[in-house]
Amino acid sequence: MTWGTPPLSGYRPRVIDAELDVLLPGLPAIALEGAKGVGKTETARKRAGSVHLLDDEQQLEVARADIDRLLATEPPVLIDEWQRLPPVWDAVRRAVDADASPSRFLLTGSASPRTPQTHSGAGRIVQLRMRPLTLSERGMSPSVSVAALMSGARPVIEGSTEIGLDDYVTEILAGGFPALRGLPDRALRAQLDGYLARIVDHDFPEMGQPVRRPDTLRRWMEAYAAATSTTAAYEAIRDAATGGQGDKPAKTTTEPYREVLERLWILDPVPAWTPSRNHLRRLAQAPKHQLADPALAARLLGVGPESLLSGRSSGPVVPRDGTLLGALFESLVGLSLRVYAQAAEAKVRHLRTKAGEREVDFILLRDDSRVVAVEVKLSATVSEDDVRHLLWLRDQLDDELLDAAVVTTGREAYRRPDGIAVIPAALLGP
Structure with missing residues (x-):
């Protein structure tokens, strides 16, 4: 039998899905972090009420003009590639300080920007690492x-x-x-x-x-x-x-x-x-x-x-x-x-x-x-x-x-x- 590399048809559940299902109902904001292409956006989309893609120049320009309006959309608010606009992080942190209701924000990031203005987010934004597909996520059957x-x-x-x-x-x-x-x-x-x-x-x-x-x-x-x-x-x-x-x-x-x-x-x-x-x-x-x-x-x-x-x-x-x-x-x-x-x-x-x-x-x-x-x-x-x-x-x-x-x-x-x-x-x- 040769395993090969079968294509992914539709969304294939990830191990991190179970973590998100446990954490999101109890936390106001979660950041999914990892290299580009590991599947962060699609996993986050499954839970998002509204989506803002900051790798899209038009959406990025709108976000620059009015971050608060972006945060006020239907929760959970997904802000994809948030590092394109680092002030988003502190804006989310302040929003959580004002209202710590669960399931408000999902951030995804393919880089960790080094900006002195960015607060760590400790106590407000929980960071989860997402990596490429494991062998079980590729379709193998673990025992x-x-x-x-x-x-x-x-x-x-x-x-x-x-x-x-x-x-x-x-x-x-x-x-x-x-x-x-x-x-x-x-x-x-x-x-x-x-x-x-x-x-x-x-x-x-x-x-x-x-x-x-x-x-x-x-x-x-x-x-x-x-x-x-x-x-x-x-x-x-x-x-x-x-x-x-x-x-x-x-x-x-x-x-x-x-x-x-x-x-x-x-x-x-x-x-x-x-x-x-x-x-x-x-x-x-x-x-x-x-x-x-x-x-x-x-x-x-x-x-x-x-x-x-x-x-x-x-x-x-x-x-x-x-x-x-x-x-x-x-x-x-x-x-x-x-x-x-x-x-x-x-x-x-x-x-x-x-x-x-x-x-x-x-x-x-x-x-x-x-x-x-x-x-x-x-x-x-x-x-x-x-x-x-x-x-x-x-x-x-x-x-x-x-x-x-x-x-x-x-x-x-x-x-x-x-x-x-x-x-x-x-x-x-x-």
């Missing part, structure tokens, strides 16, 4: 719930799938942007190229950061893509952007790149886990590098299914354990995990000791500091070596470790005799 793993109940792990390695490669390259699903290969590549070009040519200037040397920014983005799923130092990424040769971009040049790309939600690094309790010492604090969607990384590096499956290197050289395919598969799993964890009111971190002798790919962290540990393996089978870091962490944490799992490319979900869950990526869901 293992992240929420159940995080409950501490040690659920039964079962289920089977026909999804295999070739299908995961297809999904890495196809991406999770709803409008691009089902496109022919060449059209998909052209759309992803256009998406990346727009970041350089349009989004950076719109964020107040014109790019004097577009080729330098593009090379830095390629080097960052090559660092996917690693904790490579930013100095190593700068070196990789020029192949270690001369004319390396200055730190004062690349730091704004990173800042703007994070504000555009294009970079989505996984923070390091720094537990408040003193069970673990000497943990590294560098983030693990990820782009918003592994398809962007694959396109920046110019890789296709043949090069990924052959294990050939491509693009700038950044130190990495394992293959590029393994790194991109981890990124794909991480994308889904972060969406599922958010729905379960949990954060996602990674663990790496300073010397690198111990690593766990993802730590799912509850508010009470109890965790689920997840390793990702580009393999259909799980060996003793694959679980050794999970078993080590269980010894360190005891009952603070709610559960531990290895996510694989295999076909069957089960629990090993040592208690570690083995879960095919296609079978993992919210």
